[in-house]
Amino acid sequence: MQDLLQVLQCPGCLAIVEKSDNIFETTILNNNCHVNKCTICGLVYKGQFPTSCGLDKIYSAEYTHFNDGGEWKKNHYYYSAKQKLDRCKKMLNSKASNKSIRILDVGCGSGNFVSVARDLGYDAYGIDPHLPSHCQKPYLENKNLDEISTSSFNIVVLLNVAEHLVSPREFFMEVYRILANDGIVLLTCPYGNSLARKFYQKKWNHLLLDEHLLFWTPKSLSIMFSEIGFKGGKNFRIAGTPFPWGRVQDVEVQKTDVKHLNILKGVSPGSKSNFRTYITRVAQYIQSHEKTANFVRCLVHYTASGDYLEYVIAKNK
Ligand SMILES: [Zn+2]
Numbered sequence: 001m002q003d004l005l006q007v008l009q010c011p012g013c014l015a016i017v018e019k020s021d022n023i024f025e026t027t028i029l030n031n032n033c034h035v036n037k038c039t040i041c042g043l044v045y046k047g048q049f050p051t052s053c054g055l056d057k058i059y060s061a062e063y064t065h066f067n068d069g070g071e072w073k074k075n076h077y078y079y080s081a082k083q084k085l086d087r088c089k090k091m092l093n094s095k096a097s098n099k100s101i102r103i104l105d106v107g108c109g110s111g112n113f114v115s116v117a118r119d120l121g122y123d124a125y126g127i128d129p130h131l132p133s134h135c136q137k138p139y140l141e142n143k144n145l146d147e148i149s150t151s152s153f154n155i156v157v158l159l160n161v162a163e164h165l166v167s168p169r170e171f172f173m174e175v176y177r178i179l180a181n182d183g184i185v186l187l188t189c190p191y192g193n194s195l196a197r198k199f200y201q202k203k204w205n206h207l208l209l210d211e212h213l214l215f216w217t218p219k220s221l222s223i224m225f226s227e228i229g230f231k232g233g234k235n236f237r238i239a240g241t242p243f244p245w246g247r248v249q250d251v252e253v254q255k256t257d258v259k260h261l262n263i264l265k266g267v268s269p270g271s272k273s274n275f276r277t278y279i280t281r282v283a284q285y286i287q288s289h290e291k292t293a294n295f296v297r298c299l300v301h302y303t304a305s306g307d308y309l310e311y312v313i314a315k316n317k
Helices: 052-058 071-092 112-119 168-178 195-203 218-228 272-287 290-302
Strands: 004-006 020-028 031-038 044-046 048-050 102-106 123-127 153-159 179-190 234-239 308-314
Touching (some): 020 044, 020 195, 031 048, 071 153, 071 308, 102 112, 112 123, 153 168, 168 179, 168 218, 218 234, 218 308, 234 290, 272 290
Parallel strands (some): 102 123, 102 153
Antiparallel strands (some): 004 048, 020 031, 031 044
């Protein structure tokens, strides 16, 4: 069986592929492939999608989604997850206690987000169709969306899921079904109209991954969600991952950049492999200081200079 199939419609708005511009070339599973941008909704998507056979090759046992990020990650992750939950609760406009708010993290990975939500008192659960047995708990299950009851959650969370979907409309129709009437969806994904995507093109770290197929914008998400039936308010933020302006491989660190910061101890300049370590450490430094991090986040959002999108939409109000 072949690994790839030609995409014939925009996966977001279903416009025929002729309504999309071919913006540059990339590869997927070692095959050349167009990157398209829909002129109707603005979605950026790969011109070939993996079949079930291709998906099996992509999501092998070594898929890093289930690795724990270590202590530093937990600390910065806690604040970032808490802020996301605060924004969701505000949007729910509910005076209900956290314990009566039911949250489902779909594609929960190792369950870090669910752990933070449970620590904060929410009634939170996670599902993941690839969840290995060592990650399973009573509230983290190896399940698909179609096994979840109708109208059973107030918040559905999709962190780094929307860029992987082969059939996004079918998927989000299921999300609509499991949401309570007052429910909201929170999703995060690489930002399809980012400076990083335009500048780095096929070298953009999100595009290099075979499993990343779709690069959403607020407009493309809004069009798809309204066609599915979502009628409520929406909100979005542009963020960075982990540094505001995106990442690319194979760039050298300059000697002058690394001299004065203790956080860079152990990073030797002038080496390609150290560039990502350098950027990651600067990002960690910023993220570990909440006020500085919030300032940088506002700056990134208002200048739309980040390469990551956080999008929230309510089902009904
Ligand atoms: Zn479209």
